[in-house]
Amino acid sequence: MKPFGKKTALDDVSLQEKVTAPSSVILNEEDINKIATLKDSNKNVKRETKPSDNSSENNTDLNGLLLDTKLQETKILIFNDLIDAVELSQLTNMVDEEVRDEISDVVSEIIVMRQLILSASEQRQVIESICDDVLGLGPLEPLMNQDDISDIMVNHSGKIYIERNGKIELTEITFRDNAQLMNICQRIVTAVGRRVDEASPICDARLMDGSRVNVIARPLAIDGAALTIRKFQKQKLTLDDLVFYGSVSKQCAQLLEVIGACRLNILVSGGTGSGKTTLLNCLTNYIDTGERVITCEDAAELQLKNPHVVRLETRPPNIEGSGEITMRDLVKNCLRMRPDRIIVGEVRGSEAFDLLQAMNTGHDGSMGTVHANNPRESISRIENMIAMGGFNLPSRILREQISSAVNIIVQATRLRDGSRKITHVTEVIGMEEDIITLQDLFTFEIEREDENGKLIGKHVYSGLRPSFWDKARYFGLESKLNNAINISQN
Template identity: 45%
Template sequence: MNKKIKVPLEWAKIRDLVFQALDLELIENLKQDPHKVNREILSIIRNIISIGNAYISLDESNALASMICDEIIGYGPLDSLMNDHSINDILVNGPFNIYVEKEGSLIKTNKFFISDRQLLDIARRLVNKIGKNLDEAHPLVDSRLPDGSRLNVVIPPITIDGVSLSIRKFGAGNRTFSELINFGTLDESMANFLVIAARCRMNIIVSGGTGAGKTTMLNVLSQFINDNERTITLEDAAELRLQQDHVVRMETRAGGEDGRGKVTMRNLLINALRMRPDRIILGECRGEEAFEMLQAMNTGHNGSMSTLHANTARDALSRLESMVLMAQSELPLNAIRRYISSSINFIIQISRLPDGQRKVTSITEVVGIESDQIVTHDIFKFKIHEERDTNSKIQGSFVFNGLVRRSALYDAAQYYKLAEILEDLMMKAGGVTK
């Protein structure tokens, strides 16, 4: 929808009068029956019109009553968007500009809030539900909704054009490699390779940009963790959905205005190392905790995984170097690189292409270090073709470059009795191992 949304001025006035007249206790008792709530609101609207405080048509009265009902019971105009499983992100830029991300593309919807006041009231109620405040002293809130969706709210004067509200929806269920293959995110050989890597307890970094699908990939990989392994997950906002029984989930905490009660990712990671984990899964590595994460990967917690923001596998390694320096500035760079090369086995690079498609653009092995430089090898690579399909979608193919003979995966596959399967897979992928 491109034309500008115009809401009658009377709607905002009537909404405020409705909330002044509402019997909140009655509404609370009626919440289980939206039809009764709607009738009560409609009755109040008609009364407001009858005494001459404002006037709107019968059709407008019904539409306004429905919007106020949605606001009281749920997310207001966002209700239907929250229930649409094809939508990944909901982005609100003021009351009349609501966008969604669907199939990799941003689309403006025909949804709207009645006024700035309604948008702010709904944002505050969402934030209050999770035990936080939204006001001039707390104009920025980043947290998790009860259903697991990530919520970010910014209000004026930080935002210039009204309240900004962003929701990264929590998926209705775990994706599988079969689904990702059907979506064209990767091919069967790559999926089977990653299954073996996960089962053989390789240390894996999933790298990519915002919205590329890093957490989705981490969730899929976690499905191949053995049930008898103790796994600890550490996140800023809980999005991982491990199906195993023996899982301990932990989440960071912002703390009060004076910083008391704050629990950082580094705090969680240091504590997790004392909890006898078999594997540690870090939702996102973004700072000083990188050093402890590498320490965990290097001291017997094989099969640990994390995501980080980077555009290529090489960029991911550079970011790790920078993050370790944040925590251990006295360490020389060559020592940090040796530490990284001995800790990480594979980097899965995921990208969201300009046309919205999500692709695993490379699966890279960290082979070792030579002349103080980390040596990597792209096992799989997505090669973009020049021609587009009939819908102007980017075309390409997944290319197998072979697995180096000195790969740590070979030894692990022997131990886990998956060596023959790995050899067969490599042969079927169309290349001879190097």
């Protein structure tokens, strides 16, 4: 075993002195052999239970992830000894697998010296739980490894909810106390150069895998820090996947493929948790590989496969209140970076005006998402954001800017049964007097509810000819567009 931090080898008296073992215990050759056996056993267990993306274990009952009260007390005892024996701050210089091996070795020594009686399964549980505390997100780590969980919502240290298959569930998993929860929050935000404390109690961040994180701490969160994690799919979804899951029909997906490829300006609209970012990711699959794409996000989570991508992220102010880089700063700077397309992860402020300007000045195919419940409301939201940003433009001029900039609105909706659907594919046609004219190409119509509460419906084509037909012909996509429409009409 390689010593790290403080020395951990048994031939060094420091570990034996630091671990308060019974006074009658003297490590003999049998004890040394027992430790070696435990080390080998624990390493074998770790290899056998290493998470796999395709493992059915990802969907196990959450109760199986909990340590019982006695085992939790044993874990705390071992963890306290581990802190005394190891300089945990020095583990950051090692890769995770090396750290897990070292922790496993030290825990094996502690188990023998304290004469703890644990089965192989219990030893594995304790080691994995300690490694999660040291390296990962503590009690949240098993939830992060479950592919069917999309959101993790920590109300406070004693109450953790998840969203699974569109339904919200209360788990029995808890943090040890608010201090442990706050420590995990600090670890997350520090990794991306941000901070959360009483002076700055709200923070948006992201995990290394792209999952989106929001933290709100005391004094704003009265019961202790609240943590929300929007997990991101390990595998980037495609429109074919959305067809498979029933979120969109095959014909509507073919239309969206044409829309993404022929450089139409797209606004993806939807409520919280409706799948806006996932849908935006799907549409980017059809961007030509030769195009230069620049993305602007508060917390980077888009997963573009294009080779020519520049990813930008906002920055909050520092402790002195200076150094903030807003979304509007990023969008304005994009215009100096020779982009073909600009993609804004979420439009929610005055940057809406700059995005419209970009769409109207040769950056065709730009995209963004907005929080709204229907296509008409998304137009109003953009209008309101620009007005609240201090732009004193007459309503008609502002609406003309919007109608000339935005070509397509795709509405994503989370239905009451928890399913996510694309409910509208809507064109922005132009202006009639002072009103922006919209026409639906596809809508989702609910037909009935089955005995399990699942909403059954279908995507219906309106029969209207898309106004971007000439543009589709220009990009060589006329036959694909015609095919999508003809199939829908039959």
